[in-house]
Amino acid sequence: MRITNYFVPTRKEVPREAEIPSHQMMLRAGLIRQHVAGAYSILPMGWRILKNIMNIVREEMDAIGCHEFYLPAISPGDLWQKSGRWKTFGDDMFKFKDRKGREMCLAPTHEEVFTEIAANDIRSYRDLPKMWYQIQTKFRDEVRPRSGLLRVRQFFMKDAYSFDATMEGLDKSYSLQRGAYLRIFGRAGLDVKVVKASSGAMGGRDCEEFMLLSESGDDEIVNCSSCSYASNQEVADSKIEKVSGEPGELTKVSTPGMRTIDEVSAFLKIKSSLLVKSLLYKKDDGSLVFVLVRGDHQVDDGKLEAVLGDCMPADAEDVKKLTGADIGYISPVGLKDVTVIADPSLEGMQGLVAGANENEFHVTGVDMARDINVERFTPLRTVEAGEACINCGAPLEVSRAIEVGHIFKLGTRYTEALDALFLDENGENKPIIMGSYGIGVERIMAGAIETHFDGTVMKWPKEIAPFSVQIMPLNVSSDTCREAAEKLYDTLKDKKVEVLLDDRDERAGVKFKDADLFGIPVVVVVGDRSLKEGVIEVRNRADESTEMVKVEDVADYVLKLL
RNA sequence: CGGGGUGUAGCGCAGCCCGGUCAGCGCGCCUGCUUUGGGAGCAGGAUGUCGGAGGUUCAAAUCCUCUCACCCCGACCA
Numbered sequence: 246m247r248i249t250n251y252f253v254p255t256r257k258e259v260p261r262e263a264e265i266p267s268h269q270m271m272l273r274a275g276l277i278r279q280h281v282a283g284a285y286s287i288l289p290m291g292w293r294i295l296k297n298i299m300n301i302v303r304e305e306m307d308a309i310g311c312h313e314f315y316l317p318a319i320s321p322g323d324l325w326q327k328s329g330r331w332k333t334f335g336d337d338m339f340k341f342k343d344r345k346g347r348e349m350c351l352a353p354t355h356e357e358v359f360t361e362i363a364a365n366d367i368r369s370y371r372d373l374p375k376m377w378y379q380i381q382t383k384f385r386d387e388v389r390p391r392s393g394l395l396r397v398r399q400f401f402m403k404d405a406y407s408f409d410a411t412m413e414g415l416d417k418s419y420s421l422q423r424g425a426y427l428r429i430f431g432r433a434g435l436d437v438k439v440v441k442a443s444s445g446a447m448g449g450r451d452c453e454e455f456m457l458l459s460e461s462g463d464d465e466i467v468n469c470s471s472c473s474y475a476s477n478q479e480v481a482d483s484k485i486e487k488v489s490g491e492p493g494e495l496t497k498v499s500t501p502g503m504r505t506i507d508e509v510s511a512f513l514k515i516k517s518s519l520l521v522k523s524l525l526y527k528k529d530d531g532s533l534v535f536v537l538v539r540g541d542h543q544v545d546d547g548k549l550e551a552v553l554g555d556c557m558p559a560d561a562e563d564v565k566k567l568t569g570a571d572i573g574y575i576s577p578v579g580l581k582d583v584t585v586i587a588d589p590s591l592e593g594m595q596g597l598v599a600g601a602n603e604n605e606f607h608v609t610g611v612d613m614a615r616d617i618n619v620e621r622f623t624p625l626r627t628v629e630a631g632e633a634c635i636n637c638g639a640p641l642e643v644s645r646a647i648e649v650g651h652i653f654k655l656g657t658r659y660t661e662a663l664d665a666l667f668l669d670e671n672g673e674n675k676p677i678i679m680g681s682y683g684i685g686v687e688r689i690m691a692g693a694i695e696t697h698f699d700g701t702v703m704k705w706p707k708e709i710a711p712f713s714v715q716i717m718p719l720n721v722s723s724d725t726c727r728e729a730a731e732k733l734y735d736t737l738k739d740k741k742v743e744v745l746l747d748d749r750d751e752r753a754g755v756k757f758k759d760a761d762l763f764g765i766p767v768v769v770v771v772g773d774r775s776l777k778e779g780v781i782e783v784r785n786r787a788d789e790s791t792e793m794v795k796v797e798d799v800a801d802y803v804l805k806l807l
Numbered sequence: 808c809g810g811g812g813u814g815u816a817g818c819g820c821a822g823c824c825c826g827g828u829c830a831g832c833g834c835g836c837c838u839g840c841u842u843u844g845g846g847a848g849c850a851g852g853a854u855g856u857c858g859g860a861g862g863u864u865c866a867a868a869u870c871c872u873c874u875c876a877c878c879c880c881g882a883c884c885a
Contacts, residue, residue, distance in 0.1 A: 257834070257846065258819045262878050282877065337883070354885085388808075388883060395885095402885055454885095464884090546882070557882085648885065685885030720843045754845040761845095772844050782844090 246712065248747050253290050255759050265461040267694035268393025270703060274762040283390025283398035290763070291690070293711040295401065298689050299380050301432045301708060302403045305425040311376035311405055316358050318382055322348030324357045328662045339384045339398075351384035356659045356681055359406045363677055364665035370410045373667060373677065374418055378405035380686065392461060394687040395647060401686035408660075409678045410669060419654055422682045426455055426650050433689050434697065434706025437649060440466050442477040443551045444653055455650035455684075457692045462647035467628045471639030479547025482624040483632035483641055485589075488518045488539070490596025493610035495578070500607045504573025506540045509607060513598060517541045521591065521599040521611060523576040525559040525567065533559055533567055535577045537587035537619070540598075542626035552586060552623055568602040576600035577617050578608055585617060588625040647695065649688045655679040703764025704786050712745040713807050715765040719753040719772040729781065729796065730771040736800045742807065767806050769799065 253275040262279070263269040271277045276291030287295060303313065322340070325331040331338075331350075339351040352358065359377060367373065383402045390398050407418035423439070430437045435457050442454040454477055456466050467481035468474060476482075503509045510517040520540030526549065527533055534553060538544050549556060561572060567583070568575040576599035577585045591597075597611040613619065630643040657676035659665070666674045690709070697704045705711065714737060718730035730746065737744045745765060747756050753772070760768055770782040780793040783802060794802045 256818065260818075261813075261820095264879070279877090383885075385884075389879095389881085391879080396883090397885095400885070404885085550882085555882090651885065683885050688885060722843070726843095750843095752843060752845085752847060754843095754847080757845045759846090770844075774844060 246743075246745050248745065248749050251289060251745075253288070253759075253763075255762060257758075263393060265392050265395070265695070266698050266700060267395070267461065267691040270694050270698050270762065271393060271691070274703070274764075277394065283387055283396070285394060285397065290711045294690050294705070294709055295686060297709040297711075298433055298686055299401070299403075301429055302380065302684060302686070305429045305432075306378050306403070306405060309376065309421040309425050311378050311422075311425075314359075314377050314379045316352075316355055316379055316381060318351055318384065320350050320352045320358060322350060324361060324663075325350060328357050328360075328659055330357070337385050337387065339386050353383055353385045354402070354681075354683070355379070355381070355404050356406065356655070356679075357663065360659045360663045360665050360679065363408050363660070364663050367408065367665065367667055367677065370667055370669050373408055373410045374414050375408045376405060376418055376421070377408075378403060378682075392463070392691075394691040395461065396463070397687065400688075403684040403686060405682040407680040407682070408665075409680075410667060410675070412678060415654055415656075415678045415680055419652065419680050422652055422680070423453070426652065426682070426684070429684065430455060430457075430649065430689070432706075432708045434693050434709065435649065435689065436696070438466065438468060438475050438646070440468070440475040440477050441480055442651065443479045443547065450654050450656055452651060452653040454648050455652075456646035457649050457696065458644050459647050459692065459695045460645050461695050462645045464646045464648050465643060466646045467641050467643050469634040469637060469639055470642055472634060472637040474634050474636045474641075477547070478545060478628060478643070479551060480624075481628045481641075482635045483628045484635050484638060485632065487590060487592075487594065488516070489594050490515070490519045492595040492612065495611065495616060496609045497601050497603075497606050498609055499605060500574075501605045503607075504571075509598065510540065513607070513609070515598060519597055521576055521597050523600055525564050525575065526553065526556045527559040527563060528553055529555040532584070533563060535583055535585040536625060537577070537585060537591055537617075538626045539588065539590050542588065542590065544625055545627040548623075548625050552621075552625070568600075570600065570602045570604050574600040574604050574606060575602055576608070576611075578602070578611055579616075585619045586621045586623060586625065587613070587617075587619045589622045590626065592619075592622045647688060647692050648685070649692055650682075650684045652682045653680060655681050697764070702761045705764040705766060707766050707807075710764070710766050712743045712763075712765045714742055714744040714767045714769060714803055715747060715760055715763060716744060716769045717747045717756050717760060717771060719756065719770065721748060721750050723773050725776055726771055726773050729776055730769075733769065733771070733781075733799055733803075737803065740800070740804060742804070767803055769803060 255275045256273045259269050260272045263272055277285045279285050338353050341349050343349050380403045384399050387398050390396055409415045437455040437457050439453050440456050442452050444452045465478040467476050503512045506517050506520050517540040522538045522540050524536045526536050564572050577583050578599050591613055595612045598609050599611045601608045631640050634641055660676040665677045669675050716730050716734050718726045721727045734746045766786045768784040781799045783794050784791045
């Protein structure tokens with residue numbers, strides 16, 4: 246490819262809207278352009294990268310016997326009504342009516358559609374197992390698109406689905422997919438961690454996420470510094486030393502103006518870990534739930550949602566109506582008919598301090614078992630770095646990460662809803678057991694940049710690099726320089742090497758700077774200075790090593806590097 | 808949706824507080840000459856409804872009201 250004939254609009258300056266490295270780099274290197282929030286054009290060089298990623302995905306899917314489909318992006322509303330997701334996806338789905346007034350949507354994922362195919366054409370256990378996938382555009386009207394290609398409203402997803410007759414079959418399909426995922430991310434140059442996660446809107450039981458550690462990610466993962474424990478914060482747990490106070494009677498104490506944990510603990514001169522943090526949440530159905538964690542802990546929204554479903558902090562009015570007091574003085578102590586869930590760190594504790602449900606007062610001597618009727622103890626607190634691993638006790642690490650893949654053991658949630666049944670060996674009708682497996686294609690590209698770009702220089706992993714070799718004649722006005730470059734270009738092209746020739750009439754500096762952005766693994770610098778010595782400079786991007794190679798040997802030398 | 812920020816030439820920005828030679832700078836772009844190993848030099852040139860709509864005023868990029876878009880922080884997810 247000749248740059249003069251190509252379209253790679255590079256920028257010297259960082260566009261105002263881009264904050265994270267991958268977003269800045271993609272705009273500067275001319276890989277993408279934005280149109281509205283969360284929708285980007287992929288320019289030719291960016292498209293080459295994405296296609297490379299898709300090719301890896303296809304090879305690895307095909308290799309495990311997973312077969313490629315292509316499903317429509319538009320989908321009828323009633324299909325989603327049947328699965329219940331018309332409501333649960335809600336405004337995250339782009340919905341519209343066709344000319345006849347029928348409810349339609351742009352599919353945000355394809356469980357329903359693939360399941361419908363299975364429902365219609367899979368009859369017998371003899372038809373199972375099956376694994377199907379597609380690489381297709383997904384549409385999600387994200388509340389807040391952001392971070393370049395990391396969170397967008399239209400993106401490529403590789404979504405795969407497995408259909409099995411038995412749970413053992415599902416386990417097998419799942420582990421085939423899991424293995425393929427690890428190979429895909431490895432080939433794309435991403436060092437991912439596999440973590441336990443919450444299945445959220447997808448439903449089903451077990452699921453794991455493939456996480457790329459990066460400050461630009463908006464997930465938080467917890468992993469053990471010693472054993473293999475790794476989990477998304479939203480389902481993470483840790484071993485915590487229990488703290489109990491002196492057992493005693495419930496005693497009302499005056500705490501004028503002391504609303505926060507810090508204020509109360511300072512005023513009463515007790516450790517904040519002996520306070521009960523009582524928060525009132527309102528669920529989607531309007532019911533109120535007390536959520537309790539230790540005073541020195543934070544409630545984790547992800548965990549809360551995994552337990553309660555969609556919920557919000559109750560407003561001041563609800564709080565007052567239920568407890569008779571204002572926020573800062575409430576707790577479930579002495580209240581009847583309230584639902585309470587609590588973090589395990591509070592289980593069995595005594596001598597605690599909680600709100601008295603009367604303004605300006607707290608109670609001391611609280612005994613969890615005696616004074617509070619807890620419906621369920623379940624991890625609700627945010628795990629902090631340094632806490633002890635739940636498995637081995639070693640210190641935990643907490644890091645930001647980008648979710649690049651997510652795999653689910655769905656079970657029969659969709660197949661039951663959509664009547665995807667099969668006849669087993671005994672002639673019995675049973676729902677097919679399903680798994681679903683997603684990869685964000687653009688996120689692999691963005692993720693690769695996040696890990697292989699230092700703000701100036703990009704180093705694409707070989708398998709996804711837009712080109713294998715870049716040839717850089719430093720001065721195209723010089724016949725010797727231009728001709729040497731052209732000759733090498735033709736030779737490499739004949740050998741089917743993907744090569745980019747920077748044949749622009751630009752100064753060397755401009756070309757070097759752009760080459761740093763392009764990040765092509767091998768850069769051949771052709772200049773009169775070295776040609777005089779009969780050599781050409783070959784740079785290996787991976788380690789920034791350079792070699793002066795005799796003109797007649799350059800082509801072979803480059804081929805060996807690939 | 809709540810909180811914060813930004814909209815002025817293709818890109819990056821100054822000007823706004825304190826209305827009036829404020830339509831400006833750098834880069835890029837076009838023409839010519841020179842230059843050619845890390846974002847060249849000289850000379851000349853083109854480009855703006857100052858995000859939009861109302862209003863205040865003799866006068867608005869500048870003050871007021873409304874609105875739109877984009878970005879960042881939170882709830883959602885590949």
